Amino acid sequence: MKKRVIIVGAGGLARMIFSWLPAFLEGEEWDWEFAGFLDDNLKNFENGSYDKPILSTIKDYMPQELDVLIMGIANPTTKLSISKELEQRGASFMTLIHPKAMIGRNVNIGRGCVVSPGAVLTCDIEMSHFVFVNLYTTIGHDAKIGEGCTLNAHSDVTGYTELGKGVFLGSHSVVTPGMKVRDFAKIGAGSVVVREVKSETTVFGIPAKRL
Incomplete structure (x- = not known):
């Protein structure tokens, strides 16, 4: 029997993942079909731009035996809360790595992660659960990426850096070697x-300073 693939969320990130889904799942040994999205706004696709439905609100969804979920929410606090709630109901999340991403040696990636095309994970990296790595982001050697982090496009996490739980990196941001970014901090774009x-602080600028 085919597994039902479902994306949690129906915003921009979820729609981006949906666009790449055949490439993400190419070569999987199990049969699958994309069933639709979960989102608390059931009217999200009323303009008819997507032919797959919003199956249910997140709060009302109950996992079925063959369901496999993909995390499609970018906000760290929201996705960690929702993933915990869904897993407590028995949901199973998969990790997606695009074939055009580059993954080096000794890279450990947790469940529920998404690694986008063009991303580079060099070597000796520990990445926890529900991390999103956007287009052309680079993670250097010996880095540690905490649960629920979101690394937006073209960000650069260099060697020996450590991102805590729920860190949000804006696009084109840089974390220089050996730096630590603590839990739920936000780094502004550029x-x-x-x-x-x-x-839980927000920094911005070159060098980054607290707002």
């Missing part, structure tokens, strides 16, 4: 981190 960033 910013360069040259010193430790404390938990």
Whole structure:
């Protein structure tokens, strides 16, 4: 029997994942079909731009035996809360790695992650669960990426860096070697981190400073 692939969320990230889904799942040993999306806004696709339905609200969804979920939500706090809730109901999340991403040696990737085309994960990297790595993002050697992080397009996480739980990196941001970005911190687009960033703070600029 075919597995039902379902994307959690129906916003921009979810639609981007849907666009690449055949490439993501190419070569899988099991048969699959894309069933649709989960989103609390059931009217999201009323303009008819997508031929796959929003199956249910997230709060009302109950996993079926053959369901496999993909996390399509970018906000770290939201996706961690929703993934925990769904897993408690018995949901199973898969990790997607696009064939045009480059993955080096000794790279450990947790469940529920998405690695986009053009991303480069060099070597000796520990990546926890529900991490999203966007287009052309690079993660250097010996980096540690915490659960629920979102690394937006063209961001650069260099060697020996550490991102805590739920960190959000804006596009084209840089975390310089050996720096630590603590839990749920936000790095603005184009910013360069040259010193430790404390938990739940937002920094911006070159060098990045607290807002």
